[in-house]
Amino acid sequence: MTTAFYSHDDCMKHDMGPDHPESPERISRILARLADTRLAQELQWIRPDEITREQLLTVHPESYLRQLEELQPTHGRVFTDEETAMTPTTLRAARLAAGACVQAVDRVMTGASRNAFACVRPPGHHAERARSMGFCFYNNPALAALHALTNYDIDRVAIIDFDVHQGNGTVDIVGGDQRMLMCSSFQHPFFPHSHVYRQAGNIINVPIEAGCGSEDYRKQVMDAWQEPLRAFRPQLVVVSAGFDGHRLDPMGELNLETDDFRWITQWLVDLAAEYAGGRLVSMLEGGYHMEALCDSVIAHLEVLTAA
Ligand SMILES: [Zn+2]
Structure with a gap:
């Protein structure tokens, strides 16, 4: 068994503008770097299909889905909040990104792959149940976790989010649902501010x-x-893999190194091996310094393929 790698060209057609940090280049640069490595041959390359409406409805209400569809412009850009813009191709990209995450769950849960990485955009963890936010439209990690709980014979999914920003959307959706344990590390005080003090037994x-820096971060995490993760005994590990905690990242102010992402990936792979039969589904969230992003994703994939 190997690592499934999901990517689709149409995820790069969503373009929020030439100066926007969440750019199509984030994916194209990763793909170009991968083509230069031996790793590329070790991955199972898969083109995702769009997520179905029925699957989206497991997390987002119909009214929100319709609102996004009505907002999507036929030309130009429409901003849904200060930093998040929609173009005519945005929802196709978002449905492919979310589709990759739920299809990765199918692949891993059926044993077709040991683990998976969805190299997709737009990201998902800031999207709340009924609110787009922070470059996100559909909540990819929550969709993946609920897809697993609904369609497979498991009742405990861990969601680990190491993006430099708190996954407020994921907290909004999974908070209080004891079938999921959400572990999130993030710079504080910092964007998005909204859910830091939300208390729920399943949110850490x-x-x-x-x-x-590295040492202090590793210890705190x-x-x-x-x-709690060991006590929870997850049957699937879902990872919101944001690499914007890297010291070079222009959006975050942590001092993490590429090696810290290698370390945390190894730790999560070991956790999955111990409790979940190795089943781990990871998806790209943030990461805005191109070289640091590519280095960190490669490190992440090196650990996943060696699992
Ligand atoms: Zn982020």
């Missing part, structure tokens, strides 16, 4: 101070997550 927040 690790707020991290700006400037935090371990101290907070290790015990």
